[in-house]
């Protein structure tokens with residue numbers, strides 16, 4: 001689960017690499033969720049000591065990594081068309097006497113393995129999400145033409161143990177992966193197959209990484225996991241043989257001086273335990289924003305999706321969380337056109353959205369993923385019906401998002417300043433509810449939490465004025 005975006009990771013590590021005599025260039029293109037964004041940063045980290053410096057174009061790069069997403073069919077297809085473009089660049093580089101290596105990482109790599117190299121011979125290397133620490137070795141092997149080019153077995157524990165301890169951060173916000181994989185087996189989803197079984201990192205490791213991020217100026221950390229609230233990591237050494245849940249972990253991390261804001265994503269409704277809900281009540285570093293996918297409003301469809309809860313149970317859960325944190329803004333994921341979804345079932349999704357009210361949402365047409373139980377179900381919904389339902393759902397969700405943003409006009413929100421705006425003369429930061437917020441102010445406020453009175457609200461962002469005595 002998670003937000004689906006496409007981001008180029010080009011965080012440079014010039015200081016470190018300027019030391020390397022033979023600097024090579026690395027271009028990483030990231031598809032999909034925040035977990036992939038995090039993984040791309042870690043790949044750049046692991047390659048820095050062997051001389052790879054990030055660049056922001058694949059043209060002429062020594063190594064091109066596509067960190068892929070498999071969650072919907074379109075996402076996987078985009079990778080193949082990008083590989084077509086990369087092939088031309090590889091040929092161009094070869095014509096001028098150079099070599100470009102091409103690696104496909106991430107969930108498409110995990111799911112399709114050798115098939116990728118058959119379909120796109122431009123690819124030199126395929127590696128699944130648990131093998132990134134072995135990248136330098138694998139690249140060396142490709143260079144020596146040893147032919148061992150596949151590395152998609154699951155070994156999560158090793159991945160985290162062998163990643164370099166040092167992370168380079170860029171700005172006051174950072175992601176931190178605390179959990180990977182998923183055992184929920186929703187019938188539409190590839191994640192349990194591509195990312196494997198649930199694995200939680202030990203508390204000590206997470207605390208050390210968080211402290212290091214804070215020491216580099218990070219003030220907001222988003223804890224990441226495919227099913228993050230299923231977190232059950234080994235307790236610190238003193239409490240050997242015990243496991244902590246996400247609530248306890250967040251309370252503990254909140255004590256790190258300088259770490260002012262925390263978020264976590266993505267959660268499954270069935271794993272929202274009372275301890276975590278209580279943390280929303282008592283821990284003010286935890287932002288009043290929760291991404292909690294509902295997927296569908298009809299109990300029949302929820303059952304076919306193997307979500308493990310009814311709509312009434314979701315509604316009760318939301319009431320409980322809102323009682324603990326009345327300021328909470330909810331976001332969600334929805335799928336329309338799951339096999340067997342009738343017009344009546346779909347209307348229940350619309351009713352659920354009306355009833356609960358979401359501050360923002362992601363909604364998708366069901367896309368049959370080979371190998372998942374959903375793909376083999378009878379009653380696949382025709383494409384035009386899916387499109388029509390998606391349009392109706394998005395109209396409602398968009399209206400709710402705009403209404404929520406507009407309800408903030410006149411209020412003063414705390415904003416963590418991340419950067420200057422594109423226009424240059426303004427600052428950009430995020431509200432507690434994650435909206436991008438634009439306002440006038442001096443660049444020395446970057447990295448600070450300021451108070452901004454909201455004067456305007458659009459679909460995707462807010463605008464406001466800096467309050468006096470803001471700091």
Ligand code: 5AD
Pocket residue numbers: 001002003071072188189190293295333334335364365366367368369
């Ligand atoms: N088809 C459509 N949407 C999907 N998602 C996951 N798998 C599929 C699929 N096969 C959506 C879910 C999930 C989000 C990250 O992507 O809504 O929560």
Ligand code: SF4
Pocket residue numbers: 001182183184185186189190191192226227268
């Ligand atoms: Fe996929 Fe369901 Fe696991 Fe989320 S909870 S990653 S949708 S199987």
